[in-house]
Amino acid sequence: MQSESARMTTAREASYRVQYPNSKPRAVKVIALDPASARIVDEISKKSWNGAAFFTAPSFTTEETPGATGSGLKAWLKDLAGRTMDLVSEIEHCDFAVVITTAGTDARAVSVIADACALYHKSLVGLVVPGTDDSDAAVTQSMKHLRPYTRMLVIASGTDYIEAMLTALRA
Amino acid sequence: MLKKEQNDYLCQTGPGTPMGNLFRCYWMPALLSEELPENDCPPVRVKLLGERLLAFRDSEGKLGLIDEFCAHRGVSLWFGRNEDCGLRCPYHGWKYDVNGQCVDVPSEPAESGYAKKIKLKSYPLIDQGGVLWTYMGDPEKQPPLPEFEFSTVPLNQTFTTKRIQECNWLQAMEGGIDSSHVSFLHRGDLSNDPLFKGAAGNKYNMQDLSPVFEVVESDGGLLIGARRNAEDNQYYWRITPWVMPCYTGVPPRGDHPIHGHFWVPIDDESCWAWSYDYHPTRALTETEVAAMKDGKGVHVKYVPGTYRPLANKDNDYLMNRAAQKAGKTFSGIEGIGMQDASLQESMGPICDRTKENLVGTDNGIIMARHRLMRAARALADKGTVPPGVNPEHHKVRQAALLLPRDVQYKDGAKEALVARKGVRQTSV
Ligand code: FES
Ligand SMILES: [Fe+2]
Numbered sequence: 262m263q264s265e266s267a268r269m270t271t272a273r274e275a276s277y278r279v280q281y282p283n284s285k286p287r288a289v290k291v292i293a294l295d296p297a298s299a300r301i302v303d304e305i306s307k308k309s310w311n312g313a314a315f316f317t318a319p320s321f322t323t324e325e326t327p328g329a330t331g332s333g334l335k336a337w338l339k340d341l342a343g344r345t346m347d348l349v350s351e352i353e354h355c356d357f358a359v360v361i362t363t364a365g366t367d368a369r370a371v372s373v374i375a376d377a378c379a380l381y382h383k384s385l386v387g388l389v390v391p392g393t394d395d396s397d398a399a400v401t402q403s404m405k406h407l408r409p410y411t412r413m414l415v416i417a418s419g420t421d422y423i424e425a426m427l428t429a430l431r432a
Numbered sequence: 433m434l435k436k437e438q439n440d441y442l443c444q445t446g447p448g449t450p451m452g453n454l455f456r457c458y459w460m461p462a463l464l465s466e467e468l469p470e471n472d473c474p475p476v477r478v479k480l481l482g483e484r485l486l487a488f489r490d491s492e493g494k495l496g497l498i499d500e501f502c503a504h505r506g507v508s509l510w511f512g513r514n515e516d517c518g519l520r521c522p523y524h525g526w527k528y529d530v531n532g533q534c535v536d537v538p539s540e541p542a543e544s545g546y547a548k549k550i551k552l553k554s555y556p557l558i559d560q561g562g563v564l565w566t567y568m569g570d571p572e573k574q575p576p577l578p579e580f581e582f583s584t585v586p587l588n589q590t591f592t593t594k595r596i597q598e599c600n601w602l603q604a605m606e607g608g609i610d611s612s613h614v615s616f617l618h619r620g621d622l623s624n625d626p627l628f629k630g631a632a633g634n635k636y637n638m639q640d641l642s643p644v645f646e647v648v649e650s651d652g653g654l655l656i657g658a659r660r661n662a663e664d665n666q667y668y669w670r671i672t673p674w675v676m677p678c679y680t681g682v683p684p685r686g687d688h689p690i691h692g693h694f695w696v697p698i699d700d701e702s703c704w705a706w707s708y709d710y711h712p713t714r715a716l717t718e719t720e721v722a723a724m725k726d727g728k729g730v731h732v733k734y735v736p737g738t739y740r741p742l743a744n745k746d747n748d749y750l751m752n753r754a755a756q757k758a759g760k761t762f763s764g765i766e767g768i769g770m771q772d773a774s775l776q777e778s779m780g781p782i783c784d785r786t787k788e789n790l791v792g793t794d795n796g797i798i799m800a801r802h803r804l805m806r807a808a809r810a811l812a813d814k815g816t817v818p819p820g821v822n823p824e825h826h827k828v829r830q831a832a833l834l835l836p837r838d839v840q841y842k843d844g845a846k847e848a849l850v851a852r853k854g855v856r857q858t859s860v
Contacts, residue, residue, distance in 0.1 A: 283787060386795070414645070414815050
């Protein structure tokens with residue numbers, strides 16, 4: 262008799278895979294860390310997404326208690342309409358977050374986002390895309406900013422990867 | 433997740449398909465040299481990229497890879513007689529040389545020139561590093577010969593095997609760049625397998641089970657770095673190279689030979705999983721070669737006389753539930769190669785990626801698919817030569833090393849990631 266594995270790995274048997282959505286939409290927060298990546302994210306946000314929300318990180322303040330982390334953490338994001346949003350609550354209600362920076366720009370804003378992610382145990386993916394300065398040193402600089410905080414850090418050679426990645430992640 | 437059209441685009445490699453055209457830009461392993469051991473030996477059937485071919489070695493040692501079927505009435509030339517610098521069809525005696533040129537049609541007078549008008553499709557076949565390589569693309573665009581380190585070191589430093597895998601090439605190849613499965617599926621083998629055990633670096637794998645990843649695009653493909661915490665403010669890095677379209681390297685362990693794979697489509701529902709093992713600076717020891725022949729490390733045991741793994745779908749991969757329960761193996765299947773193959777075959781002949789739910793740590797896979805699609809499109813639209821064709825892109829090495837925490841691996845491991853003649857691999 263044919264083994265179970267042999268019978269079950271045919272194309273015919275593959276067609277009996279149960280057809281149903283096996284996951285719910287995920288809330289992904291996509292945060293641009295600098296003006297150049299904000300422009301790219303702005304473009305991408307116009308496409309249709311499953312639950313992704315797009316932000317820029319214009320300024321971070323730790324009101325009253327500078328440098329506070331944990332529950333004292335206060336920081337703001339701007340959504341693409343320019344409204345100010347509470348970073349901490351955005352992160353609290355997401356499934357995971359993605360930060361995007363263009364090589365060589367100041368990406369230090371990531372640390373506050375990472376604090377919020379740590380607070381709510383959300384994973385953070387970092388993406389470095391090419392900017393005007395595409396030198397090795399610029400990329401290294403960006404990675405240095407992001408490395409301590411991201412579970413996955415990607416150095417992409419084109420900005421088209423942002424959309425490809427978000428689509429692949431069902432964002 | 434991929435849309436159905438994207439999945440089809442990546443998985444189909446037959447003639448005329450976009451990915452098929454991409455694959456036809458590269459030199460690829462076609463057979464082991466041992467399959468054509470001597471002049472005038474029996475011809476061997478080869479199916480690659482959905483094309484039925486026949487490989488043979490003529491009376492002068494010239495190698496040929498030609499259409500499997502006789503141009504007269506379509507008999508398989510596998511039955512052919514390999515004699516006097518050509519392969520003669522046993523049906524009516526038509527004869528072909530290694531270039532597929534018909535050199536004799538016995539029913540027609542030689543002077544008529546009839547034979548000259550008949551030519552079977554043929555591809556170049558070259559012998560390098562114990563592997564017979566072919567290039568199935570436009571002859572005018574044939575690239576320089578491949579320069580992967582495993583096939584350019586002296587023969588006593590390298591050992592290559594192949595096994596048939598009964599699923600689409602992409603799901604097999606994706607296993608080669610999916611560094612996050614190692615701590616689960618292969619967890620038992622680090623301490624037991626003779627080709628892995630004893631490396632100083634293994635302890636970092638055991639101590640830190642949640643590595644952090646960095647994926648960097650390289651000229652020829654990708655570098656996928658997995659880092660784990662190590663003492664003295666350092667990270668232990670394991671760096672996996674992927675060279676387009678289907679070469680992957682496994683980061684080394686100690687002074688063990690370095691291994692990795694080629695994932696070559698046979699047709700859309702099967703592929704060859706090639707496994708190489710080499711040492712850049714020394715001969716492989718007898719013990720190492722014996723272990724490789726015994727199916728250890730990335731190699732497998734075979735059904736005698738074939739390249740089909742002994743553990744295969746027909747015997748449920750010799751599933752051992754007791755070993756699984758006891759934690760000796762994580763999946764119940766023995767051996768790294770078959771642990772991977774059994775799961776990848778279980779996805780079905782062509783994995784349905786519309787149902788996947790990828791996570792951030794799958795970015796190596798996401799990026800590889802993205803680059804393949806981008807390269808296939810650029811080739812189709814503009815004729816752009818894809819990454820990985822240039823032999824310079826082959827000179828990459830996998831590495832395992834300790835680096836200070838503030839050093840970026842693409843900088844700190846720059847030298848380690850380059851194959852340099854006479855220089856030992858970077859490994860802990
Ligand atoms: S956990 Fe990855 S395929 Fe099931
Ligand atoms: Fe594996």
